[in-house]
Amino acid sequence: MPELPEVETVRRQLDRRLSGATIEQIHLFWDGRVFPRTRFRSLIEGKTITAIERRAKLLIWRFSDRTALIAHLKMTGNFLFVDRPGKREKHDHVLFSLTKRGKTLFLVWSDVRKFGFLKSVSSAELERTVGQYGPEPLETGVEDLAACFLAPKTRKLKAALLDQSCIAGVGNIYADEACHRAGIRPTRRLATLSQRERLRLATEIRSVLSESLEQKGTSANDYVDTQGERGGFLDLLRVYGRAGEPCRTCAASIKRIVLGGRGTHLCPRCQT
DNA sequence: CCGAACCTGTGT
DNA sequence: ACACAGGTTCGG
Numbered sequence: 001m002p003e004l005p006e007v008e009t010v011r012r013q014l015d016r017r018l019s020g021a022t023i024e025q026i027h028l029f030w031d032g033r034v035f036p037r038t039r040f041r042s043l044i045e046g047k048t049i050t051a052i053e054r055r056a057k058l059l060i061w062r063f064s065d066r067t068a069l070i071a072h073l074k075m076t077g078n079f080l081f082v083d084r085p086g087k088r089e090k091h092d093h094v095l096f097s098l099t100k101r102g103k104t105l106f107l108v109w110s111d112v113r114k115f116g117f118l119k120s121v122s123s124a125e126l127e128r129t130v131g132q133y134g135p136e137p138l139e140t141g142v143e144d145l146a147a148c149f150l151a152p153k154t155r156k157l158k159a160a161l162l163d164q165s166c167i168a169g170v171g172n173i174y175a176d177e178a179c180h181r182a183g184i185r186p187t188r189r190l191a192t193l194s195q196r197e198r199l200r201l202a203t204e205i206r207s208v209l210s211e212s213l214e215q216k217g218t219s220a221n222d223y224v225d226t227q228g229e230r231g232g233f234l235d236l237l238r239v240y241g242r243a244g245e246p247c248r249t250c251a252a253s254i255k256r257i258v259l260g261g262r263g264t265h266l267c268p269r270c271q272t
Numbered sequence: 273c274c275g276a277a278c279c280t281g282t283g284t
Numbered sequence: 285a286c287a288c289a290g291g292t293t294c295g296g
Contacts, residue, residue, distance in 0.1 A: 002290060002291090003290060003291090006290075057290095057291075072291080072292090073290090073291090074278095074290085074291050074292075075279090075280095075289070075290055075291060076279090076280080076281090076289090076290085091280085111279095112279080112280055112281070113278085113279045113280050113281080113289090113291095114278080114279050114280080115278065115279070115291065115292080116291090154273095155273095156273095159273090162291090162292095164291090164292085171290055171291070172289095172290060172291085173290060174290095217290095218290080219290095220289080220290065221281095221282090221289060221290070222281090222289085222290080223290065240290095260273080260274075260275095261274070261275065261276085263288075263289085
């Protein structure tokens, strides 16, 4: 489900309610994607959350003892606050019971496709993990962001955009949207980009991500936030999921191709 | 570089 | 029955 705007939306909602809370109890309905599998519960129970942070598409629960829980939603992972633990839904895997200022909170981790994971990490392991990512687009200047698209020279732009060690947080939707806004085809090799185009791309990446964040992200398929609400950016997409529909800029028919195994959407007329 | 894999569901 | 889905990793 999630790219930067969706994960950041979830981060903000988790942070508001979980910051300062203590994890009292964990129910593991299915432990296939929690690590370390056999010690997960004992490692996490009793911990107090100091803050929820995000790096790339990773959510980081920071604990007062400097250890952390990292969560990756991948395609369909989801945190959902529930008033009280009712009956377990089919794809619910973990139930967290927490207390904050004497009140009890319940949070469910669910994941239909089971690609997502929860992992308990030491502070050293956290630093190592977080260090593998490229710059955060919303916290990096345009000039530095533009430098993400310098090398390797023969690589296609779309591949660079999806590479989290190159630039963090961009996924399939916003890669296509940024290319369209910048007027650049995702099939272009990095070597063919001018500095002016790289700067334009960096600017448009920042714009599309922040505009989507304002709408609490895009619900193309399954994505919902921690309250079960859908994001509002779907109607503002210019190319993603619009194959055969008219370009909102020039009215040409939006084309869908496959690039690096991913569906890729572009306007053959206004993207060069 | 590409396709396959991980897993489940949905739509044609 | 087959294609496709917001992510990432692996093997060829």
